[in-house]
Amino acid sequence: MNAILGFWKKSGARASHRRRLAIVLALALPLLGGLAFWGWAARRDDPAAYFRLKTAVPASGDALALALYQSLGVQLSAGHTLTHEPNGRVFDALASRIEAAKVSVNIVMYIWERGAASERVVSALVTRARAGVRCRILVDDVGSPDFSEEVAPPLLAAGCDVRVFRPLSGGEKLARNHRKLVIVDGKAAVTGGFGIRDTWLGDGVHAESWRDANVSFTGPAVTSAQQAFAENWQEAGGSLLPAAEFPPPEASGSVRAAFVGSSAGVLTRAERLTQLLISAATRRLWIANAYFVPSRGVLELVKQKARAHVDVRILAPYKNSDSKTAFGAQHVEYGDLVEAGARVWEYTPSMMHAKTMIVDDELASIGSINLDPLSLNELEENALVVQDRAFADELGRAFVADCARSKPYSD
Numbered sequence: 001m002n003a004i005l006g007f008w009k010k011s012g013a014r015a016s017h018r019r020r021l022a023i024v025l026a027l028a029l030p031l032l033g034g035l036a037f038w039g040w041a042a043r044r045d046d047p048a049a050y051f052r053l054k055t056a057v058p059a060s061g062d063a064l065a066l067a068l069y070q071s072l073g074v075q076l077s078a079g080h081t082l083t084h085e086p087n088g089r090v091f092d093a094l095a096s097r098i099e100a101a102k103v104s105v106n107i108v109m110y111i112w113e114r115g116a117a118s119e120r121v122v123s124a125l126v127t128r129a130r131a132g133v134r135c136r137i138l139v140d141d142v143g144s145p146d147f148s149e150e151v152a153p154p155l156l157a158a159g160c161d162v163r164v165f166r167p168l169s170g171g172e173k174l175a176r177n178h179r180k181l182v183i184v185d186g187k188a189a190v191t192g193g194f195g196i197r198d199t200w201l202g203d204g205v206h207a208e209s210w211r212d213a214n215v216s217f218t219g220p221a222v223t224s225a226q227q228a229f230a231e232n233w234q235e236a237g238g239s240l241l242p243a244a245e246f247p248p249p250e251a252s253g254s255v256r257a258a259f260v261g262s263s264a265g266v267l268t269r270a271e272r273l274t275q276l277l278i279s280a281a282t283r284r285l286w287i288a289n290a291y292f293v294p295s296r297g298v299l300e301l302v303k304q305k306a307r308a309h310v311d312v313r314i315l316a317p318y319k320n321s322d323s324k325t326a327f328g329a330q331h332v333e334y335g336d337l338v339e340a341g342a343r344v345w346e347y348t349p350s351m352m353h354a355k356t357m358i359v360d361d362e363l364a365s366i367g368s369i370n371l372d373p374l375s376l377n378e379l380e381e382n383a384l385v386v387q388d389r390a391f392a393d394e395l396g397r398a399f400v401a402d403c404a405r406s407k408p409y410s411d
Helices: 002-010 017-028 031-042 061-072 089-099 116-130 152-158 221-235 269-280 296-307 324-340 373-377 389-404
Strands: 077-084 104-109 134-140 161-165 180-184 188-192 214-218 255-262 284-289 311-317 343-347 355-359 363-367 381-387 406-408
Touching: 061 255, 061 269, 061 381, 077 381, 077 389, 089 116, 089 180, 089 188, 089 214, 104 221, 116 134, 116 152, 134 152, 134 221, 152 161, 161 221, 180 221, 188 221, 188 363, 188 381, 214 221, 214 381, 221 255, 221 381, 255 269, 269 296, 269 355, 269 363, 269 373, 269 381, 284 296, 284 389, 296 311, 296 324, 311 324, 311 389, 324 343, 343 389, 355 389, 363 389, 389 406
Parallel strands: 104 134, 134 161, 284 311, 311 343
Antiparallel strands: 077 214, 077 255, 104 180, 180 188, 188 214, 255 381, 284 355, 343 406, 355 363, 363 381
8 A cells, every 4th residue: 555655646747636546546446446446537527527616605694505506406494403413322313213203214225234223223114114104225235235135024024115226236336325314204304424233333432333423304404305215216116205205394493404415427416515515614614524535626625725724624534444445545635735724633533434514603514425536426425514503513512522532644
C-alpha cells in the first residue's frame, strides 16, 4: 500500500484525480474489486466528472428551500418531528415503530445478518405480519449475501414479502442498493448509516461497536421516503403500493426537512446534494464520513471553504476502518486539506460509520451517503436534510465528543 500511495503523491501533475484514484484502487483491491473500480473510472459518460456547483448557496430560510428544489427537485417543508438515534439506540426506534405498525412496514437494507440485532427486528416483523400488517423487506445481494438462507425463513413463514435487489446472478455488481430505510404506515421512517448486524449494537466507543448516526422522523418527508422504497420495490419485481400506504402528509412538528433519494444513471442527487451543502457553508462545515474519498468537485469545494476561513472539520475512521483501501485512499488527500486550513480527526475507538454534515448554525444532513466514488456515482442512496438549529446543535455536540475520542491528523 505504501508504494501505491507513493504513486498517488508523485503523479499529481501527470494524472487526473479520477485516474489516480482508479489506479490506486485497482492496485490495492483484489482482482475483481480492482477491475470493477477501473471499469467505473474508465466511463466516459460520467456526469460527475464535469459537474461543479459555482453559485453561492444560502444556508437558511426560503432561499435554501428554493436552492434545494432547483438542484434536486425536493421540497424542504415544515411539519416534522425527528429524533437522533445514535449507535445501538436505532434498534429501540426500529422495534417501537414496527411494533406500532397498523398498515405496513417497508424496509430496504444494505446489510442484514443473523444475530441479536436481527432477532429483535425479525421478532417485531413476525408479530405484526401475523396480525395482518403488510411487511415488505428488500435487501441487497452484495451487502446481505446470506440473508435468504439465514434470516428470511421465519419472515416468509409469517407472511412477509421478501425480495433481493439486483441479484448477482443477473450480472450487475457495482450498482447496489446502499440505502438503510424503514417506513411504517407511510407516516414514520428511520434512516441513517446503520445495518441490521450486531456491530451496530452498543455505544460506538468500544472496538466491537461501530459508531453511527441515524434519525427517526415523522412528517411530509416520509411520503418521499415511501416513494423511494416503492421505486426500488418495483425494480425487484414487487407490485405498486396501495393508496393506503400513501396517506395525506400530516404536519407533526415544526422542523423543516426534506428526504433526498439518489440513484445512478444520471448526475446523482448524492453528488448534487453534497456540493450544494458545502457551497452553503459560511461559518461551519463539519463532515463525518466513513469513506472520505470524494469527487474532485467536492474536494475542491471543501478546500475552497477552508481557504475562506470557514471552520472545516473532517471526522473519518482510523486504522480500525473496515476498508483498508478506503483508509489508504482518503489519507492521500489529508495533507492538501490541512494545508488549505481544514482540520482532520481520525476516530480511534471503533469503526466510524456515520454519514453526517453540519453547515453553519441550522443546516444538517444525515443518511446513507458516503463521500466515495461508489456512493456518489453508482449506488442507491438516501439522506434527510434538516433545517433546524436544535438538531444541528445536537449533531454538533456528538461531533465534538467524537473528535475528543479521535486522533488529530498530522502529515
